[in-house]
Amino acid sequence: MNMSPREMISLRDYLGPHLKGRTISDGRKLVSLTDILGQTCLGGRLSELSGRSVLLAASDQLISALAMIDIDGVAKRMLLAPHDLDADHVSALIADAEIDAVVTDHPAQWRQAGIGLVVAAGQPTASAVAARTERATEWLMLTSGTTGVPKIVSHTLGGLTGAIVADGPTQAPAPTWATFYDIRRYGGLQIFLRAILSGGSMVLSEPGETVGQHLARLAACGVTHISGTPSHWRKALMSASIDTFSPRYVRLSGEIADQAVLDGLKRAFPTASIGHAYASTEAGVGFAVNDGLEGFPAALIGRSDNGVEMLVRDGTLWIRSTRTAGAYIGRDAAALRDPEGFVDTGDMVELREDRYHFVGRRGGIINVGGLKVHPEEIETVINRHAQVRMSRARSRRSPITGAIVVADVILADGGSNAQSRIRDEILGNCRASLAPHKIPAVIRFVPSLEITAAGKLARHDA
Amino acid sequence: MSVRLKIFAAMKQIAVEQGVTLPPLDDDLRLHETGFDSLGFAILVARLEDELGIDPFTMSEDAAFPLTIGDLVRAYEHVPA
Numbered sequence: 001m002n003m004s005p006r007e008m009i010s011l012r013d014y015l016g017p018h019l020k021g022r023t024i025s026d027g028r029k030l031v032s033l034t035d036i037l038g039q040t041c042l043g044g045r046l047s048e049l050s051g052r053s054v055l056l057a058a059s060d061q062l063i064s065a066l067a068m069i070d071i072d073g074v075a076k077r078m079l080l081a082p083h084d085l086d087a088d089h090v091s092a093l094i095a096d097a098e099i100d101a102v103v104t105d106h107p108a109q110w111r112q113a114g115i116g117l118v119v120a121a122g123q124p125t126a127s128a129v130a131a132r133t134e135r136a137t138e139w140l141m142l143t144s145g146t147t148g149v150p151k152i153v154s155h156t157l158g159g160l161t162g163a164i165v166a167d168g169p170t171q172a173p174a175p176t177w178a179t180f181y182d183i184r185r186y187g188g189l190q191i192f193l194r195a196i197l198s199g200g201s202m203v204l205s206e207p208g209e210t211v212g213q214h215l216a217r218l219a220a221c222g223v224t225h226i227s228g229t230p231s232h233w234r235k236a237l238m239s240a241s242i243d244t245f246s247p248r249y250v251r252l253s254g255e256i257a258d259q260a261v262l263d264g265l266k267r268a269f270p271t272a273s274i275g276h277a278y279a280s281t282e283a284g285v286g287f288a289v290n291d292g293l294e295g296f297p298a299a300l301i302g303r304s305d306n307g308v309e310m311l312v313r314d315g316t317l318w319i320r321s322t323r324t325a326g327a328y329i330g331r332d333a334a335a336l337r338d339p340e341g342f343v344d345t346g347d348m349v350e351l352r353e354d355r356y357h358f359v360g361r362r363g364g365i366i367n368v369g370g371l372k373v374h375p376e377e378i379e380t381v382i383n384r385h386a387q388v389r390m391s392r393a394r395s396r397r398s399p400i401t402g403a404i405v406v407a408d409v410i411l412a413d414g415g416s417n418a419q420s421r422i423r424d425e426i427l428g429n430c431r432a433s434l435a436p437h438k439i440p441a442v443i444r445f446v447p448s449l450e451i452t453a454a455g456k457l458a459r460h461d462a
Numbered sequence: 463m464s465v466r467l468k469i470f471a472a473m474k475q476i477a478v479e480q481g482v483t484l485p486p487l488d489d490d491l492r493l494h495e496t497g498f499d500s501l502g503f504a505i506l507v508a509r510l511e512d513e514l515g516i517d518p519f520t521m522s523e524d525a526a527f528p529l530t531i532g533d534l535v536r537a538y539e540h541v542p543a
Contacts, residue, residue: 369500399519400504400527427479436480441505442512 010073010133010157011196012037019174019199026062027206027217031124033196037131039124041066042103046131048117049075052101055094057081058121061183061204063105065192067121071103072157073133079140079152080184083207084453089149096330097140097152140329141186143281144454153281153325153336160189162323163277163285164197166306170225174200175249178218180228180236181205181455186281187254191227200225215241227251227277229455230261234390237264238410246271251288253277255456256358256376259294260383266292282336283343284323286310294380295357311342316362317349318342348374364459366394368437369401375459378405378440381433385426387412392449392457393440407440408449419445465514466535472509476502489532496531516541 015022015037022033040046041063054075058064064080071078079097081090093099094115101117102110110118139160142150177195181188183204195202203221205214215236218226226247228236233252236242250265250272257276265274278286278296286308289296303309308321320342328336337343346363349356360374367373375393382391390410395403411422423443430439450458463471470487473496477484482497498506511517518537519527528534 369504396508397520398504398508399517400500400507404501404504404508406508431479437501439479441508 008073008133008136010137011069011193012073012131013133014196014199015069022174022199022201024062024065024195024202024204025221026060026204027209027213029062029123031062031066033201036066036069036124038127040070040127040131041121041124042070042119043122043125044128045119046070046074046127047129048119049101049103050134051076052117053077053079053097053099055079055081055097055099055102055115056104056184057085057102057110058105059083060105063121063123064184065202065204066124067103068192069196070131072137072139073135074131075101075137076135077138077140077154080142080189082142082182082184082453085142092149093142093152096333141184141189141281141325144185144452144456151333152329154327154329155284155325159284159323159325161193161197162307162321163279163288164190164194167288170198170200174198175225176201176203176221176223178203178221178223178226179205180214180226180232181254182453185454186279187227187229187455190253190279190285194225211235211239212241215239215245218247219245223247225249225251227253229254230257231255231390231449231451231457232455233261233265235451237261237268238389238412242268248272250274251277253279254454256360256380257294258380258383260380260388262292262294278317278347280345280347282325283319283345284321284325286317286319286321286345293355295352295355298351298354298356301356309342312349312351312356313344315348315350317345317347317356319345366403366405368398368403368405371435371437373405373438375405378407378430378434378438381430382407382409382426382440382443384429385422387416387418387422388426390449390457392459394459396441401437404441405438406442406444408444408446410447410449411445414445414447416445465538468513469506469510469535469538472506472513473498476505476509487531489530489535491531492529493531493534510538514538 020034024031024033052075056067056078102115103119103121104110105121107118107120139155140152175198177191179188179191183189183192203223230252275288275290277288287300301310311318324343348359348362350359360376365372378393379391389412393405393407396406398404452458480502518541528537
């Protein structure tokens with residue numbers, strides 16, 4: 001590694017020719033990471049980006065990854081645009097992030113966008129001059145909210161990699177990482193950074209690929225470490241191709257990991273370590289739990305020796321650490337942290353004996369005749385039934401109580417002729433563990449449930 | 463099955479689920495005497511909407527909630543198709 005001051009380390013400082021056989025691939029192309037420092041995907045124009053505020057807007061994840069390696073340490077700031085970014089939001093984001101350059105694999109589309117500098121990104125080619133780390137580039141990411149213009153949050157590479165550095169080196173041989181996430185979102189970027197820092201390789205997801213094709217490719221590429229949301233994993237567990245894949249480490253984040261999905265993964269991958277991490281775009285990585293149980297030990301609340309401090313205020317988890325985002329960016333940006341530096345995660349927890357359990361999002365509460373319900377706590381109970389693969393509880397308007405709760409459920413055997421018995425058993429489980437207003441009034445069996453681009457169960461009523 | 467029988471079947475099912483002992487259902491029985499609470503009626507209206515395709519209490523702004531079983535059945539029978 002080149003010895004730069006800690007605050008001046010960039011991605012290229014974790015790469016070099018000494019580690020052989022490192023690659024990054026998607027479903028169509030494979031690029032050597034071992035040789036990447038002698039190459040550039042920007043056709044010799046990297047120096048034009050020095051000190052610029054760059055929008056990285058490539059349709060292709062692989063080109064995005066290579067461009068991040070090029071740009072980090074050179075540009076002033078780099079805003080990662082996911083490929084599904086709403087075109088109506090682009091001009092507001094460009095203004096708020098004061099973007100003055102765009103890096104894209106579709107330069108023609110950006111010529112009229114009013115951005116002074118458009119740099120084309122493509123397949124890597126030999127670079128005439130070795131790039132140098134000039135500064136600590138500010139990493140800007142978008143929140144994954146479903147309504148309105150996404151918020152821009154600002155991170156540093158040091159903050160983004162804080163949890164990875166704290167975990168220490170991965171056991172040899174170097175891992176091959178994969179994720180169901182897009183690497184331009186927080187959960188996916190964490191995995192890309194893990195692959196870079198660990199000296200390993202990375203297998204990217206491919207838009208349009210079925211879950212079965214994706215799992216087959218992960219197996220063929222020898223993926224050892226993989227991460228996704230519980231919704232990603234529930235979908236994967238429904239696929240017959242899951243049997244061909246045997247990772248060493250399986251990670252869940254981004255949604256509540258309930259006992260059913262943890263147990264399902266343990267059955268599918270009996271020799272793997274299975275961990276669920278708590279992280280968000282704003283709060284960064286809080287912690288990871290590796291004991292196979294839902295929730296987290298109450299002892300994690302308070303100050304810890306890894307620099308992450310957590311507290312529970314009015315039932316909501318707040319986090320203060322060097323891994324949280326620095327600020328929201330933009331003219332009308334709200335404060336991201338409270339005066340003491342804590343980030344409000346909006347995730348509600350409940351203490352049961354010596355463990356905290358996530359119960360749902362504060363913004364997602366359903367009000368049934370004045371009584372509050374988290375859809376997630378209902379799903380957790382429904383998912384315990386052995387025939388259930390996935391479920392979504394949601395609000396439905398009622399002329400009597402304002403709202404009631406109903407549930408959509410995917411069964412393991414979709415056309416099961418035992419639906420009526422299974423419905424009764426699910427309702428029995430709900431009655432045994434939930435207050436009456438939390439028991440779904442109607443249970444509908446459905447063939448699929450919508451997952452957002454960020455890998456989360458779509459909650460339109462939340 | 464008639465609308466009336468469908469309503470009665472749904473009420474009996476909810477009574478079992480809620481642990482409510484339902485008195486004999488006839489037109490003069492007042493709804494507050496059924497043992498159902500507001501949640502029970504909310505579930506009934508939701509399930510009947512799925513089964514019959516109508517919710518007479520949301521469709522009409524001035525629909526008063528019925529007082530008796532007879533009122534309830536008529537509310538479903540008299541909704542214009």
